[in-house]
Amino acid sequence: MSDSSTSTELAARLREMVAGLAPGDRLPSSRELIKRYRVGPATVARAISALAAEGAVVTRPGSGTYAAVRGRPEAEPVDTAWQTVALTDRAVETRLIAEPLAPAPADTITMDGGYIHRSLQPTRALSAALARAARRPDAWDRATASGLPALRAVFAEIVGGGVTPDDVLVTSGGQSALSIAFRAIAGPGSPVLVESPSYPGALAAAGAAGLRPVPVPLDAEGVRPDLLADAFTMTGARLLYCQPTFHNPTGTVLSPERRRQVLRVARAAGAFVIEDDFARHLGHGGPVLRPLVADDGDATVVHVTSLTKPAAPSLRIGALVARGPVMERMRAVRMVDDFFVTRPLQEAALELLSAPSWDRHVRTLGADLRERCSRLAAALSREMPTATVTSVPAGGLHLWLRLPPGVDDTALTAAARQRGVAVSAGTRYFATEPPAAHLRLGFAATADHAELDEGARRLGAALRDLGPREQ
Incomplete structure (x- = not known):
């Protein structure tokens, strides 16, 4: 072959060579190919790249080029029926958080x-915050299980009511926070009182934790304290999940008097209250009532907040706020789950919250x-x-x-x-x-x-x- 031969011609020759090799056999080195076919190094490189793109060969830097494993005949279907018995009855129900219908057309x-x-997201501020976070010399270091101290301090300031950074646990969004809280506070089979209607993601998380949601009706002022007290008595529940501020789906705000009543009823029942404060930053311009945890003198409330709703879906940063042994329990659950929330995202959230924008x-x-x-x-x-x-x-x-x-x-x-x-x-x-x-x-x-x-x-x-x- 002359020096003017193209890489296409060389690729055809090599393709014939590979057809006669067994998977994993090594092709001649580039030096040998140059000598055998009297071509230049660039021609060999282009021919090898073409075969690699086809999947005919695999290149291993520093080692050589090898014939790829050829396609195998379609395998027999794997019998997974045994898994039905092994998995028992602990199915995780996603029906409440995933629409059963097919994906909607693009113009829906x-x-x-x-x-x-x-168009409503602070895209420019998010990009700037992420860029500044990435430039930090320690951006990719390990974060503590509780979260960056500075970010916990910002969440504590947002909540108010004497909450300190030590009372805050940073989470991967609000849904993760709910999952941690449900599993930490109540054991499988336990009842959990919920407003009716309620957030489907919370119902799904409670079900995945093995809890039994028990509905308590609400009206224009929020959950009814009289029915709440009855529900605690009848079920023996030690946990209430509620959304006191801009309730999803009704938009209801728990009235100031009822906020005090709910805390009294829960305290009398020896129960915790998970306060889902997802809409803290979604007010429509008027005053927003203080969260329950800010007026909780008995460490009854476990507060959940998140930046996802007011910022962007992929800013998966939230927080749990609590005092006492329940915080230690939740911190332990999160460590078992994933050790800590990725530091660059925490740094970006801190940059975002600290900026005037x-x-x-x-x-x-x-x-x-x-x-x-x-x-x-x-x-x-x-x-x-x-x-x-x-x-x-x-x-x-x-x-x-x-x-x-x-x-x-x-x-x-x-x-x-x-x-x-x-x-x-x-x-x-x-x-x-x-x-x-x-x-x-x-x-x-x-x-x-x-x-x-x-x-x-x-x-x-x-x-x-x-x-x-x-x-």
């Missing part, structure tokens, strides 16, 4: 999500959410006059819509998907049978106000699709 209007749209973002986000909430409520009133928005919340990301009698929420959810709008069936938010059919409608995940109007129009059309009997 998203009103079933729990995160803010990209964070407070500006929260104020701007609140104004945007208020406008979106009002816009959707008006559109629903116009497009779905037979349905009822239970209340227009002062914070959060959702509206809770009560459907007219006779309408099945899951059927309407499917019909809406056919119309190109994704919504959440209210059934998912109840631990037992729902008293009425509802939908949870998000107003923060759409691109703009026009999408909210169009989403309400499509949803109204879907309701009419179900026919006169459903209306």
